[in-house]
Amino acid sequence: MIKSGRLHIAILESSKIICEGIQTVLYQSDMDCRVHRLDALDDLTELLDNQPIDILIANPVQFVNREKEIQKIRRRYPSMAIAGIDFGMMHKPSTLIDITFTLYDSTEHIVQLLQKLDQKSQSQPNEKGGEENLTKREIEVLTGLVNGMLNKEIADALNISIHTVVRHRKNISMKTGIRSQSGLTIYAISKKIISIEDIDI
Amino acid sequence: MKMADLIDGNPYLLLMLQHFSIDFRVSDHTVLQLCNQYGISEQLFISIANLYNGSGIRGERPFTRKDMLQVIDFLKSSHDYYRFDKYPQISDYIRQLQENHPEKELKLLEKFFNEYFSEVREHLAYEDEVAFPYFITLLGNGEQDNRREIYSSKEYSDHHTDIELKLKDLKNLLLKYIKIDNDLDLRRKLFMSLYELEFDLYIHSLIEETILIPSGIDIEREQG
Incomplete structure (x- = not known):
């Protein structure tokens, strides 16, 4: 089988330890991916200008009071899926997030979730106007x-x-x-x- | 090793023979016999054949001055191959393609190619008229007057990168972007020509960068 190419995953989380941990899990899995680390939401917009991102892993705290911006980003980059890190504070499912996982989930479980998420985002019309994903x-x-x-x-x-x-x-x-x-x-x-x-x- | 067997293994070597002005009827001659017959050093012949066969130069310098003059003849002959054979052939295919298909992109592609071809001609003329004579003077004697700066290998490779870069663009445009219906025969011929050209251009710059320029610099240094 020919693989569809490398996944670009962005992690939006201000804690270095959590970022580092997720990155390690991803790099040690069999996913072919490239991880981009972001401290704040504004970094995401700048990154997306240059690099299409397949999956965004985010601490939902980053989204607080910025729901409108997130919605705008989702409209503009429909092929990007968002996985939320569940810190036990999310009581209702958010429309801004496609899946969630907790930091206590097994690494296999997290990787599996992300892989499923990627397959889902690929089944959607992925290419924006077909321009080789030019932003x-x-x-x-x-x-x-x-x-x-x-x-x-x-x-x-x-x-x-x-x-x-x-x-x-x-x-x-x-x-x-x-x-x-x-x-x-x-x-x-x-x-x-x-x-x-x-x-x- | 018999030359005929080598050609069987890699028919692109015919191009090499032609650039060395060696006839294709190689009989049962071994490489050494053939080299002796045509007055080419076996080491030089094998070094270049290795490039055509995909392996690098094994640092077997220094080549003699006579070798270097033959390298220059070889490169000049490949210039003629580009100028009078390969590029005109590609140009014909693109013109035919443009005539068969009304898409405006193809008109632009033809324009792109024609401009590219004239850049290539300019570069070839520059090498024939400026670079090679300089090397020949350098090889001929130790005269130091009017000594021009040896143009650096960087200047050389910049030119070449340019030539190879636009060729890649052409290939990518045809492979990935420009929509043409059918006409597969013509398009395949065009592709094959582009790939043949790309291959020989690649060897050409390898010869310049791994044989001609290093040896030129050696000689310069020797002459101080």
Whole structure:
């Protein structure tokens, strides 16, 4: 069987010990995954701009009073599943969380839960518009790029730093396998990100 | 080892023979016999054949000056292969493809390829007219006047990365993104040509980077 590729899992938990523990459990399991550690919710938004995340493991305390933001993130990244760490404080099932586990669950149980969660998220239409999972930001950068804008111009238009533009460009090339600007133009047209009328042939 | 058996094992060696200006009718000659007949050192021949067979150079330098001149001839001959054979062939396939399919992407792809091809031609001309003559002068005598900075292997590999990079883009666009209906014969031929070209370009830069440039630097150092 061909595996569908590496899972990207983000852990949103401010306790280093818990983070470290979950990470160890994941890395020692047979899941092929890459773990991203986050201290606060704001880090998540920034991460998602650059890296599609399959599963978010979160301490629900982080969501308190920020339900609206979480809902927005879920709408924007529908393929990301959320697993909550149950500290015994969750009395009613939350719509913001797909599954929960406690820190006292066996490692096998936790890994199994996460694997099921991944299968579920894969059965959903996963690719947002099919753009090799380019994020919205990356698509914006790509659009600027194929319209002949310089890094600086793209940075100004999107209100981000040049450094960030460069990072987005790297990710775009990594995800699409296309490195040259003219190649990316053809890519963007094939994917209907831009219209052919925008380009003079 | 008989040359004919080697070719059976890896037909890409025919390309190597051609770049060495060795005729394909190799009879029952062994590699050594063939090398003697064509005045090529066996060590050089085997080093390059090993690259074609997928193993690296085993640090068997130094090559002689005569070897290096032959390497330059070899590289020039592969330039002709790119310029007059492989790229025009690919260009033909892409033009046919573009004529068979009205999709505008293919028009853009043709444009992409044509621009790429002219960049390649420019690079080949640069090597033929600037780089190789420099090496030949370097090999010919110890004259130090008008000595140009040896262009670094970095400059070399930057050029090559560029050439190989756009070729990869072309392949990826056709493999992953541009939707073309049917026409499998033509598209397969195009792919095979792209892969053949990619392979020879790869060997070409390996020869430059592992044989030509290190030896050039050795000679420079020797001449102080």
